[in-house]
Amino acid sequence: MxxxxxxxxxxxxxxxxxxxxxxxxxxxxxxxxxxxxxxPSLPEKQYQEDYFINSNSKGGYANYFEGMKINRKTFSERLNKIANATGKEGRLLDIGCALGDCLSEAESLGWKKAEGIDPSEYAIKKARERGLAVKKGTLESLKIKENSFDLILSQDQIEHVSDPVEELIRMNHVLKPGGLLFLVTPDIG
The missing domain is CATH 2.20.25 (N-terminal domain of TfIIb)
Known part of the structure; x- marks a missing residue:
């Protein structure tokens, strides 16, 4: 499309x-x-095992697993800054959680309710093997209760959706009043 x-x-x-x-x-x-x-017309088909270990010029990771230690350090720094700035350690939703590195780090830092969603069946399977609370799907496809999260993480995710404005509206619906959206997207400049 x-x-x-x-x-x-x-x-x-x-x-x-x-x-x-x-x-x-x-x-x-x-x-x-x-x-x-x-x-991609079917993103759940694009983000399978070969997305995490590949030589595909369209995207993905050369080897996601080799970068996990760096990912955890990055996620730890971000989560600590968020906690220090807001004092909040409530319910967290990681949109596009991939294999769950950020969720795992959030749990190790004391976040009580860290949950994730991702369209990739492969990623969800791997995250569940790590004992993480994850669901297969997107904000668009899953029916998540309004005003249910204190913190939403969208790290290198929004550029993958077909309508970023609608995605931001969906994020706002599931974010509690006074909640925080932490969004990271690549800089092409």
């Missing part, structure tokens, strides 16, 4: 920012948002 209009401002005036076999990015001339022109 080709996304030929900007997911943010809905304009169709863009240029190809970067292209490689099977992967084209567009950059909106009006608002500078960059998006995947040809996102």
């Amino acid at each position: 080709k996304k030929s209009v900007c997911p943010f401002c809905k304009r169709s005036n863009y240029f190809i920012f970067s292209a490689m076999p099977g992967y084209k990015l567009a950059k909106c001339k009006a608002c500078d948002l960059v998006w995947d022109l040809t996102p």
Whole structure:
């Protein structure tokens, strides 16, 4: 499915920012948002085992498992900053939790209710093998109760959804009043 209009401002005036076999990015001339022109129609099929260990030029990790130690350090630093800034250690939702590294780190830092969601059956299986509370799906496909999380983590996730504005609205619905959204996305600049 080709996304030929900007997911943010809905304009169709863009240029190809970067292209490689099977992967084209567009950059909106009006608002500078960059998006995947040809996102996968079934993301749950894209993010399987070969996404975590691969040589695919379209994306994924050369070897996710080799980077787990660095990931945990990054997640630990982020979670500590969040806890220090907010004083909150309530219910946490990691959207696009992958194999659960951040959830595992959150639990080790004392977060009582750390939960994750991911569209990848492979990732969910691996996270469950680690004893983590995870569900297969997306904010769009899962019916998560409104106002149920104190902290939502979206780390390198929002660029994978077809409509980031709708995704932010969904995040806001499941976030408790006064809750915190911590969002990280790649910088192409």
